[in-house]
Amino acid sequence: MPKDNAGHRIANYWDASKAGGMSEAEKLLYRSNLLGSDKRVTNYGGGNTSAKVMETDPLSGGEVEVLWVKGSGGDIGSIAMDGFATLYMEKLDALRGLYRGVEHEDEMVGYLPHCTFDLNPRAASIDTPLHAFVPKxxxxxxxxxAVIAIAAAENSKALTQEIYGDEIGWLPWKRPGFELGMWLRDFCEKNPDAKGVVLESHGLFTWADDAEECYALTLRIINRAIDWFAEKTDGVPAFGGEAAPTLPAEERRAVAAKLMPAIRGMISEGSHKVGHFDDQDAVLEFVCAKDMETLAALGTSCPDHFLRTKIRPLVVDYDPANPDVDATLAALKGMIESYRADYAAYYERCRHDDSPAMRDPNAVVYLVPGVGMITFAKDKATARISGEFYVNAINVMRGAHAVSTYQGLPEQEAFDIEYWLLEEAKLQRMPAPKALAGRVAIVTGGAGGIGMATAEAYLAKGACVVLADIDAAALDQARDALAGRHSTDVVRGVVMDVTDEDAVARAYAEMAVEFGGVDIVVSNAGIASSAKVEDTTLDLWNRNMSILSTGYFLVAREAFVMLKAQGIGGAIVFVASKNGLAASPGASAYCTAKASEIHLARCLALEGAPDGIRVNVVNPDAVLQGSKIWSGEWLDQRASTYGTDKEGLEEMYRERSLLKRSVLPQDIARACYFLASDESSKSTGNILNVDAGNVQSFTR
Incomplete structure (x- = not known):
């Protein structure tokens, strides 16, 4: 084994002291989580684990053998105890007598609920028979x-024998299900000393009678493959060697920032998609290689891979040796249309009379030479995970191509899994998407009370959110708090001064790379000042205009550029103020700047309408809670203006309103949600006052 390969082996993290007091089911969970913690062992949601455990039957009170197996749709890395299906082994064994042959394969899934132990609501997966019928x-x-690289090689059976001898067997490709379970049982009966089997174009099965022994065996078999490949491929250029240069990191992100909104716009008809960019070393090695296009066209091998990534990616026509992003952008429409046509032809070639209707024909994975990999999906987590799956596919192709000839699944087999009626039924059971699923929002002043509340409202409805704020420390706190409640996938923070046009452009470029584009822009960055006109300095006047007028212009201008590049419309919401309509004493600079915001919004509504870009205004008043502008000097000044103290100011504002109610950040957030959602899809150029009623700010 090459010396440097030790760092690539999978480490054994089993802690006997921790596992010692666990039940067999708890050891299964422990083993599963350990295996799923390393993507080199299995990808997200891929694979499954099981244990046959003696349990007390709730009906008879006697001891019965129960199969604990990962339930449908679970992930062994993050699974909890309630993620396992539990089934009577006696009933599962009885199913073999009901099996009518491979042409009746799917009907067997309907029998699995009848085998449920203890009314467990977790649905059993299609792989349940594969575990049940292995007599361990x-x-x-x-x-x-490393093992799928063997399984996807043209001579995978011979390679399996070379690496493992008789310890690990080999079975030809067979779609997961009851028939494959019968094959595994037959293999075990004929090869009682075997400790596992490689499934062609699929993966690895290993078994033992002890939980720790099974875990250690799985790692040992994987590590043997890793060692073998390290020895065989030492000094062999991956994928035929480099054909294109790798651009510097900053240039790669700049190219991705231009390509992603354009791609997103072209593939989001019907449902918005979210993007993910990956330029890790494994990806760059592949997209810059001589054999990349040939291998990519062969498609992925493991069913889990292509169910997430489609059978093959779209290779973007881009030459990093002579970069011309504008030319690539101009050609993108043709590339995407060609991919759609190819996918439709694949569907027509392979469809059956009872096949589900053709699904989204757009690519999931986009490979850009010299730049990296872009993935798009219905949400950020799915886009990221799809990219992870294709990295797994790249690793498989690297190994198989280096020692043999890589082969993807036959097209018809791939189609039959992609459009499997059982897979379609699983898709139909998924919950309806949230109202803002697939949407991307940016909120300026995002670390403040209104900004955070608005971001929270969007996140709760399924959007991805970029918080933009000039206060880096407050931004970090806000981002971490929201990510803790909604996941790190969907929240980003970017330090941005809205008066700096370069900073604004950088923020949008960052958003494009992180999420693929933008749909919702909330201009909420604020400043507050209070001074009599004779005491208002030019600096104070300019500062108000710079942040509240020029800043809103710069954020909106960059939004229009990206929204038009996508071509799928969008919503811009200005958080202005009651003071933009109703003058207040001692705040001429602030009131004038807020009035400028409102009129700018009207102008933008006129310009944006032909492109489906809606622009509306929310006018708050006296939102004291959580607002940074209501602290310090501004609070003192307003309290002085109205002849009260800090404690009395909120009460004064409440009493002066028509409804006698305080206005909270969440109230403004609900208005911002409404004006960004499809519920207001026929509204633009409007002003929504959220001020508990102020006759001076009535718009009519």
């Missing part, structure tokens, strides 16, 4: 890159 107490089924 513990079974691991994983998708290690």
């Amino acid at each position: 107490r513990h079974v691991d089924h994983v998708h290690p890159d």
Whole structure:
């Protein structure tokens, strides 16, 4: 083994002291989580684990053997105890007598609920028979890159024998299900000393009668493949060697920032999509290689890979040796239309009379030479995970191509899995998307009370959010708080001074790379000042105009550029103020700047309408809670203006309103949500006052 390969082996993290007091089911969970913690062992949601455990039957009170197996749709890395299906082994064994052959394969899934132990509501997966019929107490089924590289090689059976001898067997490709479970049982009966099997174009099964032994065996088998590949490929250029240069990191992100909104716009008809960019070393090695296009066209091998990534990616026509992003942008429409046509032809070639209707024909994975990989999906997590799956596919192709000839699944087999009626039923059971699913929002002043509340409202409805704020420390706190409640996938923070046009442009470029583009822009960055006109300095006047007028202009201008590049419309919301309509004493600079915001919004509504860009205004008043502008000097000044103290100011504002109610950040957030959502899809150029009623700010 090459010396440097030790760092690439999978480490054994089993802690006997921790596992010692666990039940067999708890050891299964422990083992599963350990295996799923490393993407080289199995990808997200891929593979499954099981244990056959003696349990007390709730009906008879006697001991019965129960199969604990990962339930449908779960992930072994993050699974909890309630993620396992539990089934009577006696009933599962009885199913073999009901099996009518491979042409009746799917009907067997309907029998699985009848085998449920203890009314467990977790649905059993299609792989349940594969675990049930292996006559060992513990079974691991994983998708290690190193082993799938063997399974996807043209001579995979011979390679399996060369690497493992008789310890690990080999079975030809067979779609997961009851028939494959029968094959595994037959293999085990004929090869009682075997400790596992490689499934062609699929993955690895290993088994033992002890949980720790099974875990250690799985790692040992994977590590043997890693060692073998390290020895065989030492000094061999990956994918035929480099054909294109890799651009510097900053240039790669700049290219991605231009391509992603354009792609997003072209593929979001019907439902918005969110993007993910990946330029890790493994990706760059592949997209810059001589054999990249040939291998990419062969499609992925493991079913889990292409269910997430489609059978093959779209290779973007871009030459990093002679970069011309504008030419690539001009050609993108043709590339995407060609991919759609190819996908439609694939569907027509392979469809059956009872096949589900053709799904979204757009690519999920976009490979850009010299730049990296872009993935698009219905949400950020799915886009990221799809990219992770294709990295797994790249690793598989690297190994198989280096020692043999890589082969993807036959087209018809790929189609039959992609459009499997059982897979379609699973898709139909998924919950309806949230109202802002697939949307991307940026909120300036995002670390303040109104900004955070608005971001929270968007996140709760399924959007991804970029918080923009000039206060880096407050921004970090706000981002971390929201990510903790909604996941790190969907929240980003960017330090931005709205008066700096370069900073604004950088923020939008960052958003494009992180999420693919923008749909909702909330201009909320604020400043507050209070001074009699004779005491208003030019600096104070200019500062108000710079942040509240020029800043809103710069953020909106950059938004128009990106929204038009996407071509799918969008919503801009200005958080202005009651003071933009109703003058207040001692605040001429602030009131004038807020009035400028409102009129700018009207102008933008006129310009944006032909492109489906809606621009509306929310006018708050006296939102004291959580607002940074109501602290310090401004609070003192307003209290002085109205002849009260700090404690009395909120009460004064409440009493002067028509409704006698305080206005909270969440009230403004609800208005911002409404004006960004499809509920207001026929509204633009409007002003929505959220001020508890102020007759001076009535718009009519």
